[in-house]
Amino acid sequence: MLWNTIKTSLHNTLPENEFGLWIKPLECRRQDDQGIELIGPDRFFCAWVEDRYLDLIRTKAEELGMKIEVRLQVAESPPLQLDSARSGQLCLPGTTGGSRLRSLHPAFTFEQFMVGESNLLARSACKALATGDSTFGNCLFMNSSTGLGKSHLTQAVVHQVLRSAPSTRLHYLTAQQFSAEMVKGIRTNAMEQFSKKYVNGCDMLLVEDIHTLTGKNKTQEELNTILDYLIKSGRRVILTSALPANKLSGIDDDFRSRMTSGLVTGIESPDYATRARIIRHKLQLHGLKTDEDLVEYMAENLRGDIRRMESAIMGIKAKSCLHNAPPDLTMAKEVIFKLIGASSDITGESIRDLIGRQFKVSVDDLCSRSRKRSVTFPRQVAMYLTRKYTSHSLADIGNMYNRDHSTVLYAIKAITKDMSRQESVRKQVEMLSAKLNS
Template sequence: MMWNAIKTSLHTALSESEFGLWIKPLECRRQEGQVLELAGPDRFFCAWVEDRYLDLIRHKAQELGQIGEVRLKVAEHRPLPFESDKTGQLRIPGTACAPRLRSLHPAFTFEQFMVGESNLLARSACKALATGDSTFGNCLFMNSTTGLGKSHLTQAVVHQVLQSAPSTRLHYLTAQQFSAEMVKNIRTNSMEQFSKKYVNNCDMLLVEDVHTLTGKNKTQEELNTILDYLIKSGRRVILTSAVDPRKLAGIDDDFRSRMTSGLVTGIESPDHETRARIIRHKMRQHGLAADENLVGYIAENLRGDIRRMESAVIGIKAKSCLCKTPPDLAMVREVIFGLIGAVVEITGESIRDLIGCQFRVSVEDLQSRSRKRAVTFPRQVAMYLTRKYTDKSLADIGNMYNRDHSTVLHAIKTITRDMSQQTSVREQVELLCTKIKK
């Protein structure tokens, strides 16, 4: 069949994960003359393939000859052939137990995740857990604000496990889904069956948004018992939260201790370089030329939530198609303005003014030779934040405070050290970072 020949050619052109995720599920619906009609499992899948792979499929088909046109449609729904094990539990053929999964985003894979200093540890730990590597232990707690990649990494683990070890008894759900399922089993007097599913029939448990369990003492108690068994028996566990575990209110101390008994890591907002790589990647995905000036402008003005970067790229593509012109700086500015309003540039002077206001010291004091703690600490923080949020060199920052570059370097090292050792310093700097971003 011609489709098999095309698939073989595609297999050599794509990575193993891309081929398995996007090409393998496609079926040849019919072949008439020079027209090949393919079918995908759902509309979202077909839209994704059409946007990113259909041109390549057509190219490979034309290279092999006989096929002049390739069309893609949604397959008619057909129920999966389930089998039943001795306990009466349904399972997918070829697997030990049908996994408990919430819906997966097909693009949330390790290959599509942009790695930077802000997420390197989280990504490495997830990759290790997905492949059964115990380097980082068997329990991971990830926390970050929204839109920084917790769900992407968690689903990347699921994709990897389903691809490399499909017989793994894996359960992936949100804390709210866990709570709702537990309530349902309490009402039907089937809590023993519920507990067995997560204790006896689980090799890997992934629970997102555990911060939503605030005040739900019974659910915390049940999940705590399950985690205790899984972790002690060497099963793999991944938990995510939008709140730092130390700041989780309404959470039982024993439950908090159990959740954080393994590796705890936060995902920070990506730095400028990582943001640029994310934007560059997304622009190429959407068929846009990744002009470095445009990439730099977007990366400079869109910080934090990666979803806004995706939204900006989609908006730029739509605007470009509508105007029938390639994107330029004016077009990008208009799209960015629609997302975040007027762009306020972060400068060394604006940071210095903010620090002066927050610590109630004047610019003259910050530039003076004073070595009082009330002046030196704000000055060091200002130097640290200016280096973090602007492109100024050490010498330029030093000139702002009548100091040389070695003093600035010492200030950056001092604040970095104090943030890792003193909670009060870290929280002060984090608060200032939030105010600068706003």
């Protein structure tokens, strides 16, 4: 078959990880003289392949002497049917058990998740729940702002469970889907079946975007009842939210208490070291050279939402292909400028990251009570630069390093004095200032 030949050629061209994620899952549904029709698992997957690989697929076909049209279609999901042998458990197409009301991204696995201080606890808890380890309990409430990895971790749990324990009766859906399903149950007088599915036919429940239930009292009440039974009976539960539970408005207090009865953890924006690892990993995934100057620049300027890193890397890859040249710092600056505008403002966090890298001191050390010169001097420089380049008050700066405002004031005076008396200190601070303003 032509598609198998094209796949073999693509396998020899693309990195193994990239081929496995985006080409291997494609299946040929139809082939004729006019072209071939490929199907992918969901709309996101097909849009990604169409945007980034369709031209390459057509080129490979032409190399085989076949100038044909290549079409991409989303696989039709068969209607979900009740499996009587599993007490009303919804069957996941392609497996022997479990349910999935949401499409799984093929790259959202534990292996593809970059671990750092900002997400270590969340990742560890999810991994434990996925493998049945009760170290972190059986209920997890996980919150973060958009693009920091909540969905990646929840889907990694589902991937792991389906791979290692496919007979697990698992339900994975958003809070909005749960609410819509419940409303349908009310309208069709099928609430008893709806409740039984989650109470009697569920070993593991994952519900995303709990914050969308604000003000939906009936849905909160129903989910609260289900959670109460599942948690007390030792079933595994993972809930995610864009906001911490204590900041959710329009949420019943009993429901809030139930959701947070187990481990509660947030995912923070990744620090510099984690951002650098993510960028290196994604560059390698796309077959791009991991030049350290490029990685450093991107890690310094792409903070917060990890999706922006992916977008920037795709832009750099496109420019690299267009100019038939390896990616460099100039390409990165052009792409990032279009993505986020001029370099982001200097922040206390960016200064702390820079100081940590330059002096080879961790953030934990800078915030510790250590009085070693190798720690106190970088800390004082960081405080001095933060006062100089940001609008933070002395108290704000002190909070960043677990100190009071008087300690910050002393540090600023000490560095100012050293700069006037020691040329080496002055040059060092000037060099750091230049890096911040570059």
